[in-house]
Amino acid sequence: MPEFNNERTSPVELSPDDFRKAGYKVVDRIASFLDSLPSKPVSPEITRDELQKIIGIQSLPNRGESTEKILEQAADLLFKYTTFNGHPKFWGYITSSAAPIGALGDLLAASVNPNVGAWNLSPVATEIEAQTIRWIAEMIGYRTDCGGLMVSGGNMANFIGFLTARKAKAKWDIRKEGLAGSKAHSLLVYASKETHTWIQKAVDLFGLGTDSIRWISVDEKQKILIDELESKIKADKENGQHPFMVVGNAGTVSTGAIDPLNKMYEICKENDLWLHVDGAYGAFAAAIPDAPDDLKALKFADSIALDPHKWLYVPLEAGCILVQNPSFLIDAFSYHPAYYNFITEEEGSSINYYEFGFQNSRGFRALKVWLSLKQAGVDGYKKMIADDINLSKHLYKILDSNPNLEVLSQSLSITTFRFIPPDIDANSNKVSSYLNDLNEKLLHQLNEGGEAFVSNAVIEEKFVLRACIVNFRTTIEDIEMLPELVTEIGIEIDSKIRPVDLKSNK
């Protein structure tokens, strides 16, 4: 038996004073970072090789280093070699700038480290998560006694919606028998072609296979075609298949299109199908007074995925799933290990979040959402979301008035557009392919330049640039530089790469 000292020394321990000292330093560094952010390049210009040389591909260190030194190094690296989604000119993907209070929330959560898997491990954290979920539901007009869970992001939220639907609609003991219990490959899900790849991942990972997706076409606004949806469901039912779920999009990832959720709900009701809405991006826009009618129909959905780390501007990771009837969520996910012995109160009054999703141990990601909602209030969020949308509309206008740019869509806070050299006929086949190539190169050069950051979409085989403003730091001045910047880069690249036979077809 080894000898012990009463005082154990643990190299990861920090005394309260050392923690305070290190904490102040990190806070100072972050404050300076926030101050300098608008003047930094949005993204670093560096290759993987260069960066690896800077970090150094070392072996696992044997000895520890000073806390201060390590934190300084981490701050130096992060403040330099990151693509800053908190920058006022970051409009790529759907990654929002992060509310600073959210970072302080994460600090507090990680310091106390509640395990929000079970009530008695984290009484107050569990209750705050439950309150946060009620607030989110209230904000988008959903019933506040719904089931819900904070998760890592949109994929996981959608996966939970999918699995809850599958369990609710499978008419056999799917837990025990698996999909084989259906005796035929028949569980079918319906989604528009604009649906995010989570749906392919879901059917693959959860064992249905991509054959089980019925892809429905979209109209010119990238919204699902209701007639096609209805007729495909009908045909499948007549063929003895088992449709179980329809996916509606509340803000498609490419263009922010909102599917006709009202009509989809009618179809689902008629056919006993689960309506899941992927509102990861757009659902929070249901809170603003002039939200589209179809966003107001969110309340009919059986489940909704939505991402506080998008339009509530909290730091990664914070996704959320809401399920109208909480018991379906528990049906799909609850297991009781023998070693879990949580004091259960009166039936129905306990809440142990490990029963609601994939995870057992869970961090307290709800805290940053709760703090941000309290800090801004729902009025504050309505304003910020409406500002983002109005900026996107303004961007549409100024892009559209530029003769070298074609604007393809504007919905929610997403605007898509592309550069077309003035002396070219955009409608010939050869030119179409050239324009795709040109705009792809333009995108890379634009992003590498560090003056602004956008991403892309593919709309009717056209490669387009896509600015998605989920950024409370973006002002009108920030976006007004974009048309000229894009045009400049476009003209430059065009002058270098245009094939001889495409010269001046006009």
Added chain:
Amino acid sequence: MPEFNNERTSPVELSPDDFRKAGYKVVDRIASFLDSLPSKPVSPEITRDELQKIIGIQSLPNRGESTEKILEQAADLLFKYTTFNGHPKFWGYITSSAAPIGALGDLLAASVNPNVGAWNLSPVATEIEAQTIRWIAEMIGYRTDCGGLMVSGGNMANFIGFLTARKAKAKWDIRKEGLAGSKAHSLLVYASKETHTWIQKAVDLFGLGTDSIRWISVDEKQKILIDELESKIKADKENGQHPFMVVGNAGTVSTGAIDPLNKMYEICKENDLWLHVDGAYGAFAAAIPDAPDDLKALKFADSIALDPHKWLYVPLEAGCILVQNPSFLIDAFSYHPAYYNFITEEEGSSINYYEFGFQNSRGFRALKVWLSLKQAGVDGYKKMIADDINLSKHLYKILDSNPNLEVLSQSLSITTFRFIPPDIDANSNKVSSYLNDLNEKLLHQLNEGGEAFVSNAVIEEKFVLRACIVNFRTTIEDIEMLPELVTEIGIEIDSKIRPVDLKSNK
């Protein structure tokens, strides 16, 4: 078109000065919390009703509140109504105390908010995650060119191992056809009865159903019976079934048992099966010099799940999956949405973590692990892990020397035991059931008292108390109070609840 001011006001924005002010306050509060932690009750004594009254079940607030006030309130609530796994006397479940530098890492990560889904969104964060994964592999003797990913915890890590195995071993196009493509319900997984519930969740969620688990019995040390494993695989193959995966435990959740991984590897090699090891708890103990041989066999596993938020003492959430051959991981998880347009360098040199797992957007949970590994060095970790194990062995000794306590197991840093009143015959049936009841009540009263916190296990139908020391703050003095405390409470409850017909059977 709305009017804009050039200066947008966003209620979630904080000026650098306000951030500094708020940040200092939070740091101060945490420093005081760390200082007072050992003198706090380990867990709060409060009911759900009381707590809800304190928090208040309010509606979503319309107006925002002051940042300072909100953070004060959050700190007040969290420092009071939480079960503190950072307390020196917390030995429940397998939830470790959290290294303070980890919380500062989360603060830094959330402030910069890199999206570690793709290299060009988070160059330095991606490289730090890659380095962290190499370090973790190196620490446990695994190949450092393995594939790997940081995830939320043990369940997700095990799920990824499971799905990677399934894709690698399915001989048809499972992505497209799903499980139905196997033409028979035949994919089978083998695991000991002591395996964590993740395995039931996995087969359920991923569509195989619990019928696809072959439960293998364990010996008296809760290790899988190799002969039974081998003969079941043989019988299933002869019956035309499709065994694909064997699960080994490197630290079972109940007693810390380590399965005979060396022998399991031989069986897997012979039968072309995937060996996945659930080392969520125990894998890091492979780093210590006198690690059991079977832990050293981790290097043979096709995949390993392990939790830095357990024995690397980082705050929740930090799980990790390692896969020997990285291409299997990508095969199982990579999808390329049209709107993802990441600059790919030379084949094989790029790394976009969205291709490795469930998530697309990902936070920077690797940072806290990287910081902690640098702070303590692997030597520091070897010491802390060995100290935990030695404390657990010492606990075994002092429990065993107490005549009112029966000690059932000691492995890694888990000790299991129960209270047996001195005047009772533990071997009669009636008494067995009474002892279970008695020890369950004892557990609740112990934990509610706030002097220490343990959880439970069920071993051969005996309800036992279980102390798992994954706590760099625990000293010998902390554990030496446990036998007496348990005995005191046991005697008190026994005197109140023992049925008349069980009185003094000795």
